Amino acid sequence: MKKAALFLSALLLAGCSNPRPPECDCTTSQPPTSEPVTDNKKAINALFSYLAKEAIKQWGEDDYVESSKHRFVKYLDGYQTRAHIDFEAGKIYVSTVSQYQPMDKLQKAIVQTVLMPADPKYAEQFTDKEIQLTGKPFFLGQIVDQEGKSIEWEWRANRYASYLISNKLQSKKIKKGTAYYVEIDMVKDHLEQREYQYAHYVRDASKRYNIPEDLIYAVIKTESSFNPYAVSHAGAYGLMQVIPKTAGADVFNLVKKKPGIPTKEYLFDPANNIDTGTAYLHILKTRYLRDVKNASSKHFSMISAYNGGTGGVLATFHPDRKQAMVELNRHSPRQVYDALTTKHPKGEARRYLQKVLYFQKDFKEGNI
Structure with missing residues (x-):
């Protein structure tokens, strides 16, 4: 007391x-x-409903994830690939259920995620459009690569993505097939x-x-x-x-x-x-x-x-x-x-x- x-x-x-x-x-x-x-x-709930309908077709209801106040989810590649950023936990999950060249899809999604710009208009969360890589990355300083270095340029992001796929790749059986994913930890003071x-x-x-x-x-x-x-x-x-x-x-x-x-x-x-x-x-x-x-x-x-x-x-x-x-x-x-x-x-x-x-x-x- x-x-x-x-x-x-x-x-x-x-x-x-x-x-x-x-x-x-x-x-x-x-x-x-x-x-x-x-x-x-x-209007916003209509967008959420549309996104859910399209993403559930690829992921199923049990594995569908959507954005919220503390979480950003961006779907890509016909809603088969996604970046899920948990801002409270300091975790990023990049996943794909694509059965056609899944590692290529995952590589591209990782690069787009770590280099994502701070302006939300370049990362439209209610469509599956690609993230436009422009300006200073939002996660600069919040994510470091396998060498402990910040990721600002596309060549370093690609190298980090290749490292993750080669060394940290995980898979999970879901109703719609197999999901391949990697987890990225933000720095402690993210x-x-x-x-x-x-x-x-x-x-x-x-x-x-x-x-x-x-x-x-x-x-x-x-x-x-x-x-x-x-x-x-x-x-x-x-x-x-x-x-x-x-x-x-x-x-x-x-x-x-x-x-x-x-x-x-x-x-x-x-x-x-x-x-x-x-x-x-x-x-x-x-x-x-x-x-x-x-x-x-x-x-x-x-x-x-x-x-x-x-x-x-x-x-x-x-x-x-x-x-x-x-x-x-x-x-x-x-x-x-x-x-x-x-x-x-x-x-x-x-x-x-x-x-x-x-x-x-x-x-x-x-x-x-």
Whole structure:
């Protein structure tokens, strides 16, 4: 209990360590009307369904794998070959079920995977198109070859692929035939390597919206494990998993003062994504939750609202929104934390607050 109390104390201090930011110029909460708000969730699920249908033809239902917030899956070669990147575990699996020249297909897929560019538009995850190798590889520094050297050029990637196939090849019997695959371990500090890639974007967004850097990092780690290709069935995109028609629309309308909603291409850009996600945290803090009086209680509430919405936070305390705010302010910060992590209507939101605060404490201690 003593350890838990010390941990909570650190979290409370984290919530109070920054001065109150200036109020944003948020004069309306109405969605933009100059262009239609599309049903992004429906559209993204249609893409997931199409991908599943095509990939299952080759792999079967039991061995089909799809992308998620912390996982990127790219199918190639008529959906017979794929790269599966687990950003949390730091593992990459490159596999093929092709019965025609499978080693050639595997070799090519390994090369495309280790040299994959950082911009998601060059690695279309809902088609089987080849990955376009352009610019600096995203995994540079996160993957090393058999000699312990980073892989930046195609000749080195090909040599590494040949080594893996000759020395690390595995096979597995599946319903559709035989799958050949190799496993690639990322370096131990792969997460830190990705953090460094986005440090300047986080720093700029923190200054722009007066949101602590450690909180931005913690949200990114919770949402995507620093996976810039992240996409979910909820229609959220990128590092901070921004949903265009909700958080994205709010940022465009209330902060950017521009009509419409951000496109998926806009949100897949790391700079735009971090800016938008941080701006939404600013909106939560200075607009939707501005009446929360205690700084730590507000900190807990805005983190919870980033995942489960402001309505979910208020519903934790009372069905009526106005009365909910009164009840929330009657609670101590510790009681607010306990309520949001045990009584929030959504289980995911309860766990979300715990995760973000845990990661924020870690980043605050200098692990950035």
